[in-house]
Amino acid sequence: MPRFLTMIRINEQDLPPEAFPPEFEQRMGALLEEITKAGVMLDTAGLLPTSEGTRLSWSGGKISYTDGPFTETKEVVGGYSLTQCKDKAEAIEWTRRFLEIHPAEWNVSAEVREIQEM
Numbered sequence: 497m498p499r500f501l502t503m504i505r506i507n508e509q510d511l512p513p514e515a516f517p518p519e520f521e522q523r524m525g526a527l528l529e530e531i532t533k534a535g536v537m538l539d540t541a542g543l544l545p546t547s548e549g550t551r552l553s554w555s556g557g558k559i560s561y562t563d564g565p566f567t568e569t570k571e572v573v574g575g576y577s578l579t580q581c582k583d584k585a586e587a588i589e590w591t592r593r594f595l596e597i598h599p600a601e602w603n604v605s606a607e608v609r610e611i612q613e614m
Contacts, residue, residue, distance in 0.1 A: 574604075
C-alpha cells in the first residue's frame with residue numbers, strides 16, 4: 497500500500513497570537529484518533545519555528561549552514577504526517593478533513609506527495 501508525506505505549509509508571520517481554541521484541539525484529537533484506528537496514520541507532528549532550525553546547502557562541492565529564522569521564506573513546513581493509504585485520493589481526502597478542522601480565519605495549506613518506494 498503506498499505511503500504519503502503530507503507537508504503542512506504555514507506563514508509564520510501570519511500565525512494567530514493566541515493559543516489554539518479548545519474546540520479546535522477537540523476536533524483535531526477526534527480526527528487523529530479516527531485516522532489512527534483506520535490504520536492510515538503512521539506518524540504526525542508539528543515542527544518548531546524556523547528560528548530554531550538550520551538549513552544545510554550543498555553547492556560547488558561544499559556544505560554551508562544557515563541558522564533560522566529564514567526571513568526570505570514566506571511559507572514554511574509547519575508540520576507533517578506520514579500515512580499509508582490505498583491511493584492518492586484517500587490521502588487527499590484525509591488531508592482535506594485535516595485542513596477543514598482549522599478555524600476559517602487561518603491560512604493553512606498542505607502538499608500531499610507519494611513516497612517513492614525503493
